[in-house]
Amino acid sequence: MNNLTTSRIIRASKIALMSFISFFGLLVMYSNFTDYASNYEYVGHVLSMDTTQHNLNISYRAITSPMLHHRIYWFIITMEVTYTALCLLGTYHLFKNINSSPEEFHEAKKFSIVGLLIVIFIYYLCIQVVGVEWFDMDTSQIWNAKDWARHIIDFIFPLLIYVAIKIEH
Template sequence: MNALTMDKTIRYSKVILMSYFSFFGLLMMFSNFTDYGSNYQYVAHVLSMDTTEHNANLRYRAITSPILHHRIYWLIITLEVTFSTFCLLGVYQLFKHINASGEEFHEAKKFSVIGLMIAIFIYYVCFQVVGVEWFDMDTSQNWNAKDWARHIVDFILPLMIYIVIKIER
């Protein structure tokens, strides 16, 4: 029987952590498909800027078209499906190469990295940068997801670093 080495433990921890994040992605997808209306309302309110502090200098940024609200929401859903798919492929590739050489295991990380980069785009660029800085989301009492998105990014960034670092032999 193979002894559990530190190298093997690190490899398994990378597979498990990517599995956790993939599970999060699957839950997000499930929520968006099964509760489209509630999640759509969030997107519509943020884009319309109808619940933010009324700063006349920023109102020109509002997108009030329901058609654009749906399209932007579907873009977000598509990106979430994409990141989840890449993360799941990453878990599969990492697990498949768990006993491979260090080089092969390191190469198996590419789908995980792609999935995490897409997730950073969604939760950092789209929500924190565009949502907060452009649509003034953080001034809304009811439709503010700044802290929620920050907590996700706070998990993704260290995970990305941990996955990418080549410490396996």
């Protein structure tokens, strides 16, 4: 009997893609914990707006307090740990339910979906909206992660749609 059906391949692909983003989260966490200083420096420069084109109309937005830099950076790290844990948990639940009914497999997606929403919160809202639009990060020649964040969102948003949609049987 042939168990390799399109539905099984779709389910397996959702598990594989969730494992990819989980691995990305593990690498991000590793980087943040083993190279805190470099990543903190990035956050500090973006918040301080000290490497952006000087525009007096928006310079009031700068946050120059190192204490606030650390707190905001730890908020970001906490969100990254949270999305990684949820994506790992979601991958596990999808894998555990790969042979379950369509309804059970669909219900197993909840941790993955929440994890992916947190990824979008970090890389779209925090970096692209707040970093670029509020802190003018895109005018910095050194501390500009706009394109890097966009590439992550270019992967995550379609992944969220693909995982969430109920197309497997």
